[in-house]
Amino acid sequence: MANPNSSKTALYGGLIANIGIALSKFVAAYFTRSSAMLSEGIHSLVDSGNAILLLYGVSQSQKPADARHPFGRSKELYFWGLIVAVLIFAIGGGMSFYEGIKHIEHPEPLTDPLWNYVVLGVAIGFEGWACWLAVKALKAGANGSNTGFWTMLRQSKDPAVFASVMENLAALLGLVFALAGVYLGHQFNNPYLDGAASIAIGLLLMLVAVFLVSRTKGLLVGEGVDAETLEGMQVIARSQPYIEHIAPPLTMYLGPQDIMMALDVEFRNDLTAEEVEEAIDQLQDAIKAQYPYVKRIFVEAKAVSARGRQVLK
CATH class of the missing domain: 1.20.1510.10 (Cation efflux protein transmembrane domain)
Structure with a gap:
């Protein structure tokens, strides 16, 4: 950058x-x-x-x-x-x-x-x-x-x-x-x-x-990050202990030092809503530590409990 x-x-x-x-x-x-x-x-x-x-x-x-x-x-x-x-x-x-x-x-x-x-x-x-x-x-x-x-x-x-x-x-x-x-x-x-x-x-x-x-x-018009960076983001997300599956991240450059990212994440079914909140915070911190210009991360969390509640953060 x-x-x-x-x-x-x-x-x-x-x-x-x-x-x-x-x-x-x-x-x-x-x-x-x-x-x-x-x-x-x-x-x-x-x-x-x-x-x-x-x-x-x-x-x-x-x-x-x-x-x-x-x-x-x-x-x-x-x-x-x-x-x-x-x-x-x-x-x-x-x-x-x-x-x-x-x-x-x-x-x-x-x-x-x-x-x-x-x-x-x-x-x-x-x-x-x-x-x-x-x-x-x-x-x-x-x-x-x-x-x-x-x-x-x-x-x-x-x-x-x-x-x-x-x-x-x-x-x-x-x-x-x-x-x-x-x-x-x-x-x-x-x-x-x-x-x-x-x-x-x-x-x-x-x-x-x-x-x-x-x-x-x-x-x-909304160019995203390169393939290598995208793969690195997915590696970080998959390494989180509470994540079962993630869809390919959606990214967009808002500026040379300002990237927006959206993630569709499936967490383990046995997590409580509070644990999901904590897992999302950990995921965001891990990505920003490696890619500091990712200023905004939006996570759609699915399968957060046995009832199938969804959390959007």
Whole structure:
């Protein structure tokens, strides 16, 4: 599970880097008339806004439960993660693609690329730092697991983390595209290559957005824990001395650190209602000890006595 402090550190790092980089890219684009550089400026500006939205989502998701939100507001982070993905696609990808097409239709004369090289070099340094912070937060959320990078990315339930990682990776690759467009355009005296680089950046951002939409959509509609965690929960439940049988647990992520769980349990017929209550408490404590982010456990207890009474807790 992701540490909220490491998530915020990654977001703040990306925000600081992207604001400075966006300003420098726009200045360079103004002096050089580079479409790829303008697209990169738009990309960094969108990333800055996205970091602010995710930070807002983190803040809202940590508000306590109330009468209108009895389960808390953890899912709010997923909502803002979805908004970020849409913005990346529509503004970042769409505008970069549009700028590339416009530049190919009406190419600007090539000018001294020194500004572009300086800004791109500085930007790569800042983006590399921001990407390192995001990947560090991703690894922290994996709790020391030896799974591969892409597996950790797919398994992460925190949009503040996986969106930061994908945005910063896309930013680094976009900078490479922009650098290649500027260099090859001057090398071959072909201004159309600069526009082609802008189109490539736009398509890259759209692909990243599609990935983020698919991840946040699953979490918004009620994604549960992975098969390994589910099996571990069942092992704990079956190890309890008073349990005869359990159905597969039903789980749902309400937030990156907030899991809800429902269990259908059959206890021994010779237990009294008081003993069932105690057994339920023991079961809940055992599961939460192993999986502390399971904040709410609802147990439907059956066969609690010879009369077949049911207890719902």
